[in-house]
Ligand SMILES: Nc1ncnc2c1ncn2[C@@H]1O[C@H](COP(=O)(O)OP(=O)(O)O)[C@@H](O)[C@H]1O
């Protein structure tokens with residue numbers, strides 16, 4: 001007795017000469033009627049939406065065109081880009097330091113980094129930004145020098161420079177907490193054998209990180225980091241609460257004056273879309289660079 | 297003959313698990329020692345301790361006359377800093393079971409990396425040496441390939457070339473063929489045999505009894521953190537004295 005059944009032995013299997021010639025038959029593909037129905041319905045909806053965008057006078061595309069590339073808006077776009085750039089650069093620089101503090105063997109460094117990440121992930125960005133903004137009124141001067149000792153140079157925190165640095169500081173500190181976890185996750189994803197092999201070869205410690213660990217960690221860091229940059233880029237609109245002339249703030253100012261809310265919101269939206277597209281394209285090429293040697 | 301490796305009453309525990317329970321072993325310059333033993337007997341831990349990838353709890357290990365992990369000054373032993381330990385390791389080549397090649401670097405860059413960054417060799421010179429090593433392991437045409445484009449046997453031969461690039465005085469192999477498909481084992485063993493015939497001092501952990509019989513000067517049998525038996529291949533493999541050695545050999549042969 002057997003649980004498996006033998007394959008049926010037909011004439012064809014028994015005698016090669018009588019095997020059927022399948023190549024002469026016509027192949028009929030599977031039909032997907034419901035898929036076609038869904039395509040039709042979706043196409044109608046998309047067409048309706050596009051038609052509305054173009055023909056509905058409420059969008060006021062002429063106003064949009066008037067404002068899209070005015071000096072004020074371009075300047076505001078530039079400030080948004082700067083906020084994103086400095087927020088990302090400083091945020092990730094601090095984030096890398098925090099990540100390696102959390103990965104270090106020192107319990108003190110570990111818990112400082114852990115506390116920082118815990119605190120800055122807990123505080124809403126807008127609360128933090130308002131806090132820094134108001135702190136510039138608390139601390140009118142910033143002193144640089146020996147800790148607790150004499151100061152070497154100092155500058156006033158008031159004025160626009162103060163608001164801008166407060167914004168960058170707030171964005172960067174916020175970003176650092178998330179960046180730290182992303183970098184740490186990336187480093188942990190690198191096989192332990194890699195560090196071991198590098199150590200066995202006597203490769204200096206910093207070089208192990210820079211040449212062996214980070215390039216491999218980048219593969220898992222990059223998609224998450226790109227997400228963070230894009231969300232920070234749109235997050236800069238929160239800075240409008242500090243009366244900094246970035247894109248969203250300027251748009252609000254303009255429609256506050258002329259009452260053309262919808263077309264001006266579209267001006268901001270289209271700029272956000274364009275810049276996010278640029279970032280996504282950059283992400284594609286950077287990821288491709290770091291996938292060297294990968295088969296997947 | 298001088299001792300290349302001198303291991304004296306080495307103990308090592310992981311938590312409450314004592315993995316090395318007093319190891320004494322001497323490997324002379326030019327000697328090939330093959331370490332056999334069941335899984336979990338502490339073979340890898342011993343190899344890693346020789347390279348200071350694992351710090352021992354007590355006992356001493358010296359390689360080529362210098363203590364591993366310490367510097368002697370008068371009647372004191374100073375623990376070495378990481379930088380000095382890394383320097384020591386450049387004199388010892390280590391070949392891993394899983395190759396551990398750097399997947400984002402080409403074969404040539406894998407080999408050149410350590411001579412350039414650890415020994416500060418000029419890059420040009422290191423590249424020339426790496427090409428010669430690749431030819432020696434029969435992979436001269438693979439310099440520009442990435443590790444994942446190679447078969448397991450080819451990867452392990454690259455890993456051997458990478459270890460040789462530091463011109464080490466001692467080579468350690470931790471089950472170099474255990475991760476390979478059976479038909480690829482031979483090409484890696486051939487490279488190791490070649491090195492053995494050229495007088496390289498090496499300690500090889502393996503389950504390949506035929507290889508041990510052919511190239512070992514000494515066979516060491518480990519069990520449960522101790523060296524149970526050691527001697528010439530003919531003694532240990534063909535006329536084992538201990539029950540545990542007999543039991544192990546009857547399983548792997
Ligand atoms: N880093 C570690 N932490 C805890 N236990 C370990 C560690 N490394 C090895 N061991 C344990 O030590 C024992 C010996 O391991 P190992 O030296 O790898 O044996 P072998 O190489 O002979 O198979 C095993 O029981 C293993 O689980």
Ligand SMILES: [Mg+2]
Pocket residue numbers: 339340341470471
């Ligand atoms: Mg092992």
